[in-house]
Amino acid sequence: xxxxxxxxxxxxxxxxxxxxxxxxxxxxxxxxxxxxxxxxxxxxxxxxxxxxxxxxxxxxxxxxxxxxxxxxxxxxxxxxxxxxxxxxxxxxxxxxxxxxxxxxxxxxxxxxxxxxxxxxxxxxxxxxxxxxxxxxxxxxxxxxxxxxxxxxxxxxxxxxxxxxxxxxxxxxxxxxxxxxxxxxxxxxxxxxxxxxxxxxxxxxxxxxxxxxxxxxxxxxxxxxxxxxxxxxxxxxxxxxxxxxxxxxxxxxxxxxxxxxxxxxxxxxxxxxxxxxxxxxxxxxxxxxxxxxxxxxxxxxxxxxxxxxxxxxxxxxxxxxxxxxxxxxxxxxxxxxxxxxxxxxxxxx
Amino acid sequence: xxxxxxxxxxxxxxxxxxxxxxxxxxxxxxxxxxxxxxxxxxxxxxxxxxxxxxxxxxxxxxxxxxxxxxxxxxxxxxxxxxxxxxxxxxxxxxxxxxxxxxxxxxxxxxxxxxxxxxxxxxxxxxxxxxxxxxxxxxxxxxxxxxxxxxxxxxxxxxxxxxxxxxxxxxxxxxxxxxxxxxxxxxxxxxxxxxxxxxxxxxxxxxxxxxxxxxxxxxxxxxxxxxxxxxxxxxxxxxxxxxxxxxxxxxxxxxxxxxxxxxxxxxxxxxxxxxxxxxxxxxxxxxxxxxxxxxxxxxxxxxxxxxxxxxxxxxxxxxxxxxxxxxxxxxxxxxxxxxxxxxxxxxxx
Numbered sequence: 001x002x003x004x005x006x007x008x009x010x011x012x013x014x015x016x017x018x019x020x021x022x023x024x025x026x027x028x029x030x031x032x033x034x035x036x037x038x039x040x041x042x043x044x045x046x047x048x049x050x051x052x053x054x055x056x057x058x059x060x061x062x063x064x065x066x067x068x069x070x071x072x073x074x075x076x077x078x079x080x081x082x083x084x085x086x087x088x089x090x091x092x093x094x095x096x097x098x099x100x101x102x103x104x105x106x107x108x109x110x111x112x113x114x115x116x117x118x119x120x121x122x123x124x125x126x127x128x129x130x131x132x133x134x135x136x137x138x139x140x141x142x143x144x145x146x147x148x149x150x151x152x153x154x155x156x157x158x159x160x161x162x163x164x165x166x167x168x169x170x171x172x173x174x175x176x177x178x179x180x181x182x183x184x185x186x187x188x189x190x191x192x193x194x195x196x197x198x199x200x201x202x203x204x205x206x207x208x209x210x211x212x213x214x215x216x217x218x219x220x221x222x223x224x225x226x227x228x229x230x231x232x233x234x235x236x237x238x239x240x241x242x243x244x245x246x247x248x249x250x251x252x253x254x255x256x257x258x259x260x261x262x263x264x265x266x267x268x269x270x271x272x273x274x275x276x277x278x279x280x281x282x283x284x285x286x287x288x289x290x291x292x293x294x295x296x297x298x299x300x301x302x303x304x305x306x307x308x309x310x311x312x313x314x315x316x317x318x319x320x321x322x323x324x325x326x327x328x329x330x331x332x333x334x335x336x337x338x339x340x341x342x343x344x345x346x347x348x
Numbered sequence: 349x350x351x352x353x354x355x356x357x358x359x360x361x362x363x364x365x366x367x368x369x370x371x372x373x374x375x376x377x378x379x380x381x382x383x384x385x386x387x388x389x390x391x392x393x394x395x396x397x398x399x400x401x402x403x404x405x406x407x408x409x410x411x412x413x414x415x416x417x418x419x420x421x422x423x424x425x426x427x428x429x430x431x432x433x434x435x436x437x438x439x440x441x442x443x444x445x446x447x448x449x450x451x452x453x454x455x456x457x458x459x460x461x462x463x464x465x466x467x468x469x470x471x472x473x474x475x476x477x478x479x480x481x482x483x484x485x486x487x488x489x490x491x492x493x494x495x496x497x498x499x500x501x502x503x504x505x506x507x508x509x510x511x512x513x514x515x516x517x518x519x520x521x522x523x524x525x526x527x528x529x530x531x532x533x534x535x536x537x538x539x540x541x542x543x544x545x546x547x548x549x550x551x552x553x554x555x556x557x558x559x560x561x562x563x564x565x566x567x568x569x570x571x572x573x574x575x576x577x578x579x580x581x582x583x584x585x586x587x588x589x590x591x592x593x594x595x596x597x598x599x600x601x602x603x604x605x606x607x608x609x610x611x612x613x614x615x616x617x618x619x620x621x622x623x624x625x626x627x628x629x630x631x632x633x634x635x636x637x638x639x640x641x642x643x644x645x646x647x648x649x650x651x652x653x654x655x656x657x658x659x660x661x662x663x664x665x666x667x668x669x670x671x672x673x674x675x676x677x678x679x680x681x682x683x684x685x686x687x688x689x690x691x692x693x694x695x696x
Contacts, residue, residue: 084596087355089355109598138603246434249460249489251491255486266614267616321640
């Protein structure tokens with residue numbers, strides 16, 4: 001079966017490109033002696049996580065407990081979960097996981113550390129906790145070396161917790177000074193930061209410039225998307241994930257409508273390019289509006305205008321959220337369908 | 349069990365508000381002699397569709413074949429599917445559906461009509477086809493009365509198709525003239541437009557001003573969201589759907605982070621209000637950025653600042669796409685959990 005025979009909209013993955021992307025980053029990180037701990041939130045598919053491990057990843061990164069539980073059940077036993085887990089139920093699920101896999105977590109507050117400490121002590125389970133630092137992106141993370149030191153001491157003094165090192169997202173050379181200063185402060189307190197985890201696909205080829213790093217977490221590199229192409233981190237020809245769509249309406253000569261809307265492509269804007277995705281066969285077209293099941297396309301600048309019934313390939317702006325909208329993904333080689341993977345690791 | 353005991357993030361529905369919303373629109377449309385044919389793409393839950401029918405809806409509207417198949421399997425037998433279906437497989441599925449339910453569809457091109465005509469003739473099945481007109485929103489739809497007339501003739505001359513009337517989205521009084529002119533042209537050709545289907549929750553309380561309408565399709569009115577509150581179509585107290593979230597980080601005194609990101613709230617912007625949703629308990633807070641599993645909140649203007657571990661209620665910008673991100677929705681009354689509904693009608 002060819003992918004052009006599949007019903008649309010559908011998310012498809014070019015398996016040759018997928019393998020090449022996995023190998024390329026692994027080789028780069030190996031060349032710089034940086035551990036590869038890919039983030040599976042992009043694909044949420046155990047089989048792809050296993051491909052990443054077989055290529056040389058030291059373990060995986062998950063963003064939700066459900067992701068970690070599914071990956072653990074699929075036989076993956078080294079999982080980093082860099083998320084502040086707070087509720088008693090989630091802490092209980094976390095402790096259960098520690099009995100089946102090597103789990104490490106993060107915290108960026110005394111409250112989170114206290115929860116881990118209680119849960120680990122109650123169950124007599126050892127738990128490594130890294131400290132999340134704000135590398136400048138103003139997401140989660142402690143913002144001062146002194147703040148990190150205080151948390152590290154709290155972790156170190158909890159009987160069942162181990163201070164596991166430092167974590168930052170995204171990692172960039174700008175964070176080197178903050179990390180170095182923090183490490184020195186921690187060393188003075190007798191705390192070694194053996195593991196420093198950095199991340200992001202956007203900065204993956206600069207991982208070696210982030211000199212403090214010992215491991216890198218990238219997610220999107222397996223698929224690629226328009227944001228990564230915009231950022232010149234991947235080429236269009238590297239991108240393995242796309243959504244196949246069909247032109248279902250052509251209300252005017254300058255406007256066509258795809259059968260793919262925000263429930264297939266997701267409504268994320270690109271960081272640079274206009275519109276909600278690139279139509280590969282018609283790069284001059286602008287996917288200017290999404291309704292839930294329709295993609296509205298300005299084709300006024302197209303040399304050859306798409307017609308009703310034409311099938312097109314959409315490079316989405318953000319692969320992780322589009323992939324998450326499907327129940328399964330089709331894998332192909334040169335357009336020949338090879339397999340179908342359920343997207344198993346959904347939810348929290 | 350109380351909803352504050354549920355793990356977050358989670359989508360919840362206030363069942364009393366849900367019922368009130370269903371009754372309110374039904375009473376309004378009944379009062380204006382307009383058929384109510386609600387759009388189930390918002391909830392994708394058969395039980396809610398049945399509530400809508402029990403309140404007096406003449407049938408339902410679906411946007412994908414899978415939605416229609418699931419609703420039909422759940423015992424709903426009057427389904428409008430206003431979508432250009434083109435592929436042989438989808439046309440076959442459509443014809444199968446016509447044997448189990450009263451189905452009507454739309455077309456806005458000769459190509460779509462030709463596909464319906466072939467499929468219906470091949471299977472000897474009668475199929476009513478309405479013509480989608482562009483009411484001014486530049487989505488799908490024929491843009492001239494003459495174009496509609498040509499398609500209506502094509503439908504009328506196909507042995508197994510019936511011209512089923514006109515359809516427009518969104519409907520507004522501005523489209524009255526276009527519809528009236530089209531109806532006259534069709535009447536001259538001996539074609540009666542007995543059914544004129546209008547839609548949108550935004551314009552639902554003006555449905556009576558769209559004088560040509562015979563039925564109204566609204567979807568979001570059952571849940572409500574920030575866009576509808578912004579548009580003064582529903583009040584905050586009417587909205588039945590929300591996402592419960594937990595504050596998991598407070599990196600600075602002016603910034604907190606929720607455990608709900610674009611994989612729970614969806615990245616749709618609001619038409620008017622800033623940010624990615626309203627935090628009901630902290631209306632001064634601005635949910636200024638979403639990552640996949642984090643909602644980044646500026647709390648600098650909050651009188652009482654949320655703390656780590658606090659639970660909050662997020663009124664999302666667009667309820668349909670947020671609801672679609674969950675596998676199940678919890679129904680409650682005054683915070684007491686009453687039931688859980690799987691969101692069955694997902695996909696294409």
